[in-house]
Amino acid sequence: LKTVSAGFGYTALQGIAAQAAANETKEINPSGPLGAKKPHFPAKAKRVIFLCMRGGPSHMETFDPKPKLSADNGKAAKNQNSKLLGSRWKFSKHGESGIEIVDLLPETSKHADKLCILRGMHTDNENHPQALEQMHTGSFQFVRPSLGSWTLYGLGTENQNLPGFISINPLTSLGGLRYYSSAFLPAANSATLLGDANRPIPNPVIGNVSNNRLAINGQRQQLDLLQEMNRDLLGRDQDSRIEGLIQSYELAFRMQGALPKVMDVASESKSTLARYNADETFGRQCLLARRFAEAGVRFIEITHTDWDHHGFLTGGMTKNCAAIDKPIAALLEDLDNR
Numbered sequence: 001l002k003t004v005s006a007g008f009g010y011t012a013l014q015g016i017a018a019q020a021a022a023n024e025t026k027e028i029n030p031s032g033p034l035g036a037k038k039p040h041f042p043a044k045a046k047r048v049i050f051l052c053m054r055g056g057p058s059h060m061e062t063f064d065p066k067p068k069l070s071a072d073n074g075k076a077a078k079n080q081n082s083k084l085l086g087s088r089w090k091f092s093k094h095g096e097s098g099i100e101i102v103d104l105l106p107e108t109s110k111h112a113d114k115l116c117i118l119r120g121m122h123t124d125n126e127n128h129p130q131a132l133e134q135m136h137t138g139s140f141q142f143v144r145p146s147l148g149s150w151t152l153y154g155l156g157t158e159n160q161n162l163p164g165f166i167s168i169n170p171l172t173s174l175g176g177l178r179y180y181s182s183a184f185l186p187a188a189n190s191a192t193l194l195g196d197a198n199r200p201i202p203n204p205v206i207g208n209v210s211n212n213r214l215a216i217n218g219q220r221q222q223l224d225l226l227q228e229m230n231r232d233l234l235g236r237d238q239d240s241r242i243e244g245l246i247q248s249y250e251l252a253f254r255m256q257g258a259l260p261k262v263m264d265v266a267s268e269s270k271s272t273l274a275r276y277n278a279d280e281t282f283g284r285q286c287l288l289a290r291r292f293a294e295a296g297v298r299f300i301e302i303t304h305t306d307w308d309h310h311g312f313l314t315g316g317m318t319k320n321c322a323a324i325d326k327p328i329a330a331l332l333e334d335l336d337n338r
Contacts, residue, residue, distance in 0.1 A: 034164050034188055034247070036156040046158075047293045048151055049335075050301040051286075051328070054171060055128065055308030061317050063117050065091040065100050088314050104321035107329035114332050128308060129174040136179040148299040149182040149189040159296030161258035163192035163251060166292055167301040168285045172196050180301075187244020191301070194288075216256075223253055262295050263288065275330040277323075286327035290334050 060066050070086030077084050091100040095112030125131040130140035137144040145153070148165040157164030167180050170193045180191035227246055234242040265278060265287055277283035285302040292300045304324055309316035 034152065034157050035160065036158050037154065039155060047297065048148070048299045049289045049293060049331070050147070050299070051324075052132075052171075052301055052303045053307050053324075054132065054303060054305045056131075057307050057320070058309070058313065058317065059119075061087055061089060061313070062102050062105070062321075063100075064119050065102075088317070102321075104317060105325050107325045108332070111329060111332040111336075114336060129176075132171065133175060133178055137181075137183070143178060143181065143183045145183040145185045145189070146178075146180050146191070148180060148191055148301060149185050151299045153182070153185050153189045155298055157296065157298045159258070161251075161254040162262065162292070162295055162297050163255075164298045165189065165191045166297055166299070167191040167193050167303070168288060169195040169281065169303045170301070171303060171305075182244075187241045188247040190244070219253065223249060258295070262291050265291070272330075272334075275326065275333070277326045277330075280323065280327075282323050283327040283330075286331045290331055290338075293335075294338065 060069070065087065069084060072084045073086035075084050076082075087102070090103045092103055092109070093100055094109045097113055099112045099115060099117060101109045101112060123131060123134075125134055125140055134140040136146045148167070152164040165180070170176065170180060170191070172193070180193065182189040227249060230242060230246050230249075234246065265273065265284070268278075268287065273279075273287075276287045278287050282302070282304050285304075289300045289302050304320070306316065307320060
């Protein structure tokens with residue numbers, strides 16, 4: 001794979017190019033350009049749920065223990081003005097695999113054998129906004145499609161009444177919108193954003209989906225007229241952004257019936273809501289991610305913030321791990337059982 005998560009986009013592009021070279025016919029849903037496509041190679045995975053932790057959880061305090069560092073805790077570092085600091089918490093082995101996980105994540109640890117932990121990652125960028133863009137797109141210097149956009153472009157979506165790429169409580173400041181952009185891919189492959197990580201709420205919504213002032217038949221007539229003008233403009237300008245706008249209007253019209261059903265978690269049992277800790281923002285995000293995945297959305301990203309701890313490591317890790325532990329465990333459990 002090429003650059004971090006964007007390597008999946010590179011792989012998808014290779015597959016698409018190989019298909020074209022071999023003159024193979026894709027099975028495309030006739031309902032639109034985002035219809036489900038047949039991948040070049042068979043795959044077990046059908047959807048992606050990406051849990052983005054802004055600021056970066058310390059790997060040495062979660063899934064990558066450093067026993068030598070812990071043994072040397074308090075000893076002088078190469079810089080004589082500082083001392084070595086080992087992990088503040090214990091690690092334990094879990095599952096048949098014996099993966100070592102920090103004791104701050106007791107619920108997630110129960111699913112150790114469902115995890116694939118890669119401990120060989122590195123970065124050449126220490127600045128958070130640029131590093132986040134590099135993680136999402138493969139580059140912090142150039143505008144590139146996001147991982148979600150590549151996934152949607154290569155595979156399409158299974159539900160034409162919902163967006164194929166959704167980001168819940170996304171990062172919108174400091175260039176954050178570029179993390180979810182389709183860049184040079186067709187605009188319809190960009191993410192649909194629910195909420196805002198800067199003002200996270202337990203129940204994020206997509207604004208302006210419903211129209212309380214006009215009946216559904218009137219909306220259809222209004223949209224048909226608007227789309228006729230948009231297609232005329234597209235025929236003259238050949239701008240993919242106009243095509244994306246046309247698709248967005250059609251999707252918004254169809255979403256009026258499908259979206260409220262997915263967003264309404266009242267049908268979930270009390271025990272399920274408790275397992276996800278759904279009264280809190282991240283727990284609700286995980287539950288919505290599962291529901292969107294079940295509804296056929298191809299790529300769902302959710303965000304948890306405030307992992308940039310610096311001198312607040314002990315308190316920050318304790319607080320944040322408590323916030324994500326139960327929801328992630330519940331999500332893993334449901335994905336396995338369903």
